[in-house]
Amino acid sequence: MQSKIENVIPGSFISENHWYPKALNATIHPMVSFFLNLSKERIITRYCHLNPRVDRSKLDEILSYQCKHFLWGGADLINSTSAGGKRNMVVLENNSCPSGQKSMPLLDDNKEDGSYRLLIERTFKPMLKPRKGVPAVKGKLALLYDKNYMETSGYAAVIADVMNEDVLLVPYYNGQDNDHIKVEDDLICVQHNGEWQPMRAIFRYVTQKPWTRIPLHTKTKVLNPIVACLAGGRNKMVAAKAYDIYNTELEGFGLRINTPETIWDVSKNEIPLWVMKMGGQAVVKIPYSNAGQGVYTITNDQELQAFMELDIEYERFIVQSLIGNYNWSSVSSTGKFYHVGTIPNAKGETYVTDLRMMLSSTESGIKPLCVYSRRAEKPLADILEKAADSWAMLGTNLSVKEGENQWGSDTNRLMLMDRRDFNKLGLGLDDLIEGYIQTVLSTIAIDKMCKALYNSKGKFRMKLFKSLNNDPTLLDEIMIS
Numbered sequence: 001m002q003s004k005i006e007n008v009i010p011g012s013f014i015s016e017n018h019w020y021p022k023a024l025n026a027t028i029h030p031m032v033s034f035f036l037n038l039s040k041e042r043i044i045t046r047y048c049h050l051n052p053r054v055d056r057s058k059l060d061e062i063l064s065y066q067c068k069h070f071l072w073g074g075a076d077l078i079n080s081t082s083a084g085g086k087r088n089m090v091v092l093e094n095n096s097c098p099s100g101q102k103s104m105p106l107l108d109d110n111k112e113d114g115s116y117r118l119l120i121e122r123t124f125k126p127m128l129k130p131r132k133g134v135p136a137v138k139g140k141l142a143l144l145y146d147k148n149y150m151e152t153s154g155y156a157a158v159i160a161d162v163m164n165e166d167v168l169l170v171p172y173y174n175g176q177d178n179d180h181i182k183v184e185d186d187l188i189c190v191q192h193n194g195e196w197q198p199m200r201a202i203f204r205y206v207t208q209k210p211w212t213r214i215p216l217h218t219k220t221k222v223l224n225p226i227v228a229c230l231a232g233g234r235n236k237m238v239a240a241k242a243y244d245i246y247n248t249e250l251e252g253f254g255l256r257i258n259t260p261e262t263i264w265d266v267s268k269n270e271i272p273l274w275v276m277k278m279g280g281q282a283v284v285k286i287p288y289s290n291a292g293q294g295v296y297t298i299t300n301d302q303e304l305q306a307f308m309e310l311d312i313e314y315e316r317f318i319v320q321s322l323i324g325n326y327n328w329s330s331v332s333s334t335g336k337f338y339h340v341g342t343i344p345n346a347k348g349e350t351y352v353t354d355l356r357m358m359l360s361s362t363e364s365g366i367k368p369l370c371v372y373s374r375r376a377e378k379p380l381a382d383i384l385e386k387a388a389d390s391w392a393m394l395g396t397n398l399s400v401k402e403g404e405n406q407w408g409s410d411t412n413r414l415m416l417m418d419r420r421d422f423n424k425l426g427l428g429l430d431d432l433i434e435g436y437i438q439t440v441l442s443t444i445a446i447d448k449m450c451k452a453l454y455n456s457k458g459k460f461r462m463k464l465f466k467s468l469n470n471d472p473t474l475l476d477e478i479m480i481s
Contacts (some may be wrong), residue, residue, distance in 0.1 A: 002149050002171050003171055004171070005168055005169065005170050005171070005180065005190065005192050006153075006156075006168070006169040007166050007167075007168060007169075007192070008143075008153070008156040008157055008159075008160050008166065008167045008168070008169050009160055009166050010160045010161050010164055010165070010166075011160075011161065012157045012160065013112075013113050013116075013154065013157035013158060013161060014157075015112050015113075017150070017153065017154065018101070018102060018116065018150055018151065018153065018154030018157075019101075019102050019103075019150075020102050020103060020150075020411055020414065022411065022414065022416065023102065023103050023104065023105055023414075023416055023418075026105040026416050026418035026419075026420075027105060027418055027419050028105040028106065028107060028417060028418060028419075029417055029418055029419050029422035029423075030419075031422065031428075031429055031432070032371060032417040032422060032432070033107060034429065035368075035429055035432040035433065035436075036107055036368055036371075037107075038433075040060070040063050040064070040365060043063070043433055043436070043437075044056060044059050044060055044063065046430070046433060047059065047433055047434075047437060050430060051254060053254035054253065054254035054255055055252075055253040055254055055255075058250075058253040058255065059253075059255065059437075062255070062437075062440060062441065062444065063365050063366060063437075063440060064364070064365040065361075065365060065366055065440075065444050065447075066361055066362075066363065066365070066366075067361035067366070067443065067444070067447040068447060068450065068451060069224070069225055069227050069228050069231070069447055069450035069451065070096065070224060070228040070231070070232075070233060070361075070443055070446045070447040070450055071123050071127065071223055071224055071228075071360060071361045072096070072097065072098075072119065072123055072223060072224055072358075072359075072360045072361070073094050073095060073096055073098060073224075073228075073233060073358070073359060073360075073439070073442075073443045073446070074094070074095050074098025074099070074100055074356050074357065074358035074359070074439075075091050075092075075093070075094040075095070075356070075357050075435075075438065075439035075442055075443070076091075076092040076093050076094075076095070076354050076355070076356055076396075077089045077090060077091060077092065077354060077355045077356075077357060077435045077438060077439070078090045078092060078323055078339065078354055078355075079339070079340040079341075079353070079355065079425075079426070079427065079431060080323050080337040080338060080339060080340060081337065081338065081340050082336065082337050082338075083326060083336065087340070087431075088258045088337065089258060089355075089431060089434045089435045089438050090258045090259060090260060090323065090337070090438075091243070091257055091258060091259050091438050091439070091442045092259075092260070092354065093236055093239065094232065094233065094239065094439065094442040094443060094446060095207075095233060095234070095290065096207075096224045096228045096229045096233025096234050096446075097204055097205050097206070097207055097210075097224055097229075097233070098356070098358055099148050099151055100151075100356055100358045100369075100370050100371075100372055101114065101115060101116050101119075101151050101154060101155075101358075101369075101370060102148075102150050102151050102154070103370075103372040103414055103416065104369075104370035104371065104372060104416075104417065105416060105417060105418050113154075113157075113158050113161070114370075115358075115369045115370045116154050116155055116158045117158050117161075117162065118360075118369055119155075119360050119369055120155065120158050120159055120162045121162055122360055122362040122363075122367065123223065123360040123361060123362060124159065124162075124201075124203055124223050125162055125163065126362070126363055127201070127221055127223055128163075128200075128201050128221065137187065137198075137200045137201075137219050137220065137221070138198070138200060139187065139197065139198035139199050139200035139201075139220070140165075140166070140167075140168060140190075140197050140198070140199055140200065141159060141163060141165065141167045141168070141199065141200065141201055141202075141203075142167065142168040142169075142170050142188075142190055142199045142201075142202050142203075143155055143156040143159065143167060143168070143169050143170065143202070143203045143204075143205065144170050144172045144181075144202055144203075144204050144205065144206050144214075145169070145170070145171060145172065145205040145206060146171070146172055146173050146174060146205070146206045146207060146208050147205075147207060147208070148205060151205070152169065152205045153169060155203055155205070156169040156203075159203060168190055168192055168197075168199075170190055172206050172213060173208075174208040174209055174212065174213070178213065179191075180192075181213075182196070183215055183218065183481070184196075184198075185219075186215075186217065186218050186219040186220075186481065187199065187218065187219050187220050188202060188214070188218055188220040188222075198220070199220045200220065200221065201220060201221040201222070201223075202220055202221070202222045202223070203223050204222050204223060204224060207234065207290055208290070209234075209288065209477060210226055210229050210234065211226050211229060211230055211477055211478045211479060212477045212478075212479060213479065214226050214479065215479045215480060215481045216230075216460050216478070216479065216480050216481065217460070217480060217481045218481070225450075226479075227450045227453060227454070227460070228446065228447075228450055230453070230465065230469075230478070231446050231447075231449040231450040231453055232445070232446035232449055233446055234288065234290055235287055235288055235469065236285050236287040236288075236318055237264055237265070237287035237288075237316060237318055237468075237469050237471075238287075238449060238465075238468050238469050239442075239445075239446060240259070240262045240264050240318060241264065241449075241468055242445040242446050242448065242449035243257045243259055243442060243445050245445070245448075245449070246441070246444065246445035246448060247445075250441070255437075255441065256441075257438060257441045257442050257445060258438060259320075260283070260320040260321045260322075260323060260330075260332070261278075261320065261321040261330070261332035262318055262319070262320050262321075263318065263319045263320070264316075264318045265316055265470075266316065266317045266318060266319050267315065267316065267317075268308070268312070268315075268317065271284055271304075271307070271308070271317060271319060272304060272308070274319040275298050275304055275319065278319070278321055278322070278330040278331060278332070279330055279331040280298075280299070280300075281298065281299050281321075281322040281324065281328055281329060281330045282298050282319050282320065282321065282322050282330055283295065283296065283297055283298070283319070283320045283321070283322050284296045284298060284307060284317055284318075284319055285317065285318050285319075285320065286312060286314055286317060287314070287316065287317065287318055287469075287471075288314065288474060295395070295397075296391075297322060297324075297390040297391050297394050297395070298322070298390075299322070299324070299328060299384055299388070299390040300384075300386055300387075300388070300390075302386075302387065303390060313473050314471055314473050314474060315471050315472065315473060316469070316470070316471040321337075322394075323337050323338060323339055324338060324339065324380070324384075324390070324393070324394060325338055325339070325380050325381065325382055325384070326338040327382060327383060327384070328383075328384045339352045339380060340426060341353065341380055341426070342375060342424050342425060342426060343423070343424050343425075343426050345424075349379035349380075350379060350380050351375040351376055351378075351379050351380060352375065352376040352380055352393060352394055352396060353373050353374060353375045353376070353396060353415060353425060354373065354374055354396045355371065355372075355373050355425075355427070355435055356371065356372050356373070356374070357371055357435050357436060357438075357439040358370045358371070359436070359439055359440065359443065361443075361447075366440045366443060366444075368436055368439075371417050371432070371435075372414065372415065372416060372417060373414075373415040373416075373417070373421070373425055374396040374397065374398055374413055374414060374415060375396060375413050375415055376392065376393050376394055376395055376396050376413070377392045377393075377395070377410075377413065378392040378393050379393070380393050381393060396413070398410050398411065398413060398414060452464070453465055460480065462480075
């Protein structure tokens with residue numbers, strides 16, 4: 001756990017410090033490179049050719065959308081199929097301020113800071129432009145983080161290069177004193193070298209309950225602002241409602257966000273009933289957790305009982321249909337879906353994988369930044385034994401919590417978009433395009449929810465938020481100003 005504020009100067013980016021060793025020298029797969037270089041027009045033409053009911057002009061509008069609040073996100077997607085062979089890229093969640101750069105092979109070997117620079121140049125730098133009628137704020141630039149030092153230090157170095165100025169790299173851990181940061185006159189200030197310095201803008205990688213430490217209202221510009229997390233980027237409850245609302249809008253255009261069947265606002269006592277309704281298999285989520293924490297796969301009575309015995313501070317949960325093997329997936333209103341999984345290995349084993357698609361909002365629309373995949377620890381079983389550990393077969397997150405504010409990563413399960421790993425995923429170009437469009441749609445849904453949570457005077461509509469997410473513990477945590 002890093003504890004010191006660092007002053008990052010221009011010219012300090014060193015590639016070896018900001019990529020996993022296995023990604024540093026990897027060669028990107030030609031198909032992934034081709035996908036990332038496709039123009040918007042070619043993507044639209046291909047997608048509408050394969051999906052003739054999709055309204056071309058609406059898809060053009062969607063891919064050209066400029067987000068107001070949720071500027072940088074990363075969706076976790078599952079490649080699923082039905083017994084009838086209907087393939088779907090399913091959105092599990094879309095994360096505000098996501099990780100992924102350290103897992104992405106370079107698209108161009110001559111650009112050694114890769115898509116770190118793309119995000120800063122395309123999204124962060126334009127955000128700093130003065131807006132008409134809004135007084136300019138003077139101060140320094142900072143990067144606030146609570147994990148993932150490998151990536152956050154990389155971003156800080158690239159910001160220093162792009163903006164040609166020093167950047168403060170500031171640890172900001174959940175549950176710590178944090179007396180080096182304060183809010184004064186609606187400005188976020190950092191104490192460095194004995195002096196309090198105002199920040200004109202902050203690149204945020206604070207992911208653990210960020211609403212407890214960073215206010216909703218601040219003159220300091222923040223990427224992403226806290227509302228992006230509350231409206232769905234770190235709040236699975238409101239995200240599910242945002243997707244549902246946006247799907248209603250998309251209904252006449254042949255488009256929709258694919259998600260597992262989701263029941264929201266579930267009290268703990270109701271969970272066994274919903275698990276039973278889904279055929280005894282389901283996923284229960286604490287809506288405000290991330291990094292693989294707070295997600296519970298339920299496939300038998302023992303796993304359900306173990307969950308019910310947990311002491312959880314929050315009062316509301318979501319229950320989703322479980323996508324597993326065909327023989328033990330939830331029965332939802334749209335049928336039964338199961339994991340496509342990896343190409344079988346030499347032992348005939350298939351593993352569950354997900355796909356992380358990171359993108360950001362730019363002045364010319366929402367564009368992809370990087371892609372990587374993760375596999376589960378154990379192969380997917382055809383027949384689930386009574387005492388089987390379903391999480392070991394279905395859980396893909398690499399983060400390992402080693403202590404309070406201390407995280408490791410199981411990189412053995414990381415699958416790169418390189419010549420070696422990509423072929424094992426069983427994905428094609430059209431799957432990547434579908435994943436991109438699903439990520440864009442879910443991003444827009446959350447951004448629209450962000451907009452709805454502010455009134456015409458720019459004040460956060462707490463009554464509306466409470467009606468969407470009436471969890472007293474969460475409401476007490478939110479830092480307004």
